[in-house]
Amino acid sequence: MTERSPAPGALTLVEALVNTLDIESGADSLDTAEGRARFGITGDEEAEQARTLRESLRAALLAHAGHQPHREVTPLGELLAGAPLVVTVDEADGSAALTPADDRSLPARVAAAVAEALVAGTWTRLKACEAADCHWAYYDRSPAGRGRWCSMQVCGARAKMRRYRAKGA
Template sequence: MSERSAAPGGLALVEALVNTLDIESGHDSLDTPEGRARFGLTEDEVPAARTLRESLRATLLAHAGHPPHRPVTPLGALLAHAPLRIAVDEHDGSATLAPADTGPLLSRVAAAVAEALVAGTWTRLKACEAETCHWAYYDRSPAGRGRWCSMQVCGARAKMRRYRAKEA
């Protein structure tokens, strides 16, 4: 789990959603009323939110150059059901993509992805390469080649495993 600061803009929503599941412990905050309330979800909406979460995780693993940890519904197939609209600021004429319906989580995630695409930040949101983690994090490294959510935890574990393998 990351000690890093939250992702910028709408990517913070995507990061928070992916990080509702702690793979190592199995704890899923979407199982709690507080966790559902954080995303405006009812109990009936949780299965769709979990499908979205795992599709996002697979995409973030791809951003980091890793295959998904299991088969998932492609993110593009899910986001195709989230209509966006162009919102134009009356004062400065700037335009953004916004959800046509701001309620559903899928629509808010689609708008966040669109915003990140325009800002050039989408591929900086990654999932930790550690198989027991896959925590979402925003890669702020200059070269954009971060591999772990936390160098002190997941990175240190990976380096120690490699070191021990050499010694054996």
């Protein structure tokens, strides 16, 4: 996981939530008060729901990259089905958007972000790194949309080195 340009629009929320867990080190920022506050999480139950949502999002992002999750997760659609969204219309220009009915609800904010990304055509470009010890969320800005790693310098280089060594063995 390295620094990349953040995902566009509301996908920054999804990217940030997925990246609250550093799989390699095991550090989970949802274990800290600061990490929870960043997402408006106030208690242990909400934190556990956020972790479930995070892993379901990670599974969807792995699917965007053509990979299956490494463990069973609650389907994302099931978690977002109860997220209340409303249609808002801008009186000045008539544009419309789906917005969370409750701005404090993390699932509703995520559902609105996914809806915005679907309309913008950016949802499937948000992916999870294929490295099993990483799975960091990143926005694939490659022209063909075939990015595989969060960082070519770290995860990509490791994968290529493993492949190279396997051929020589």
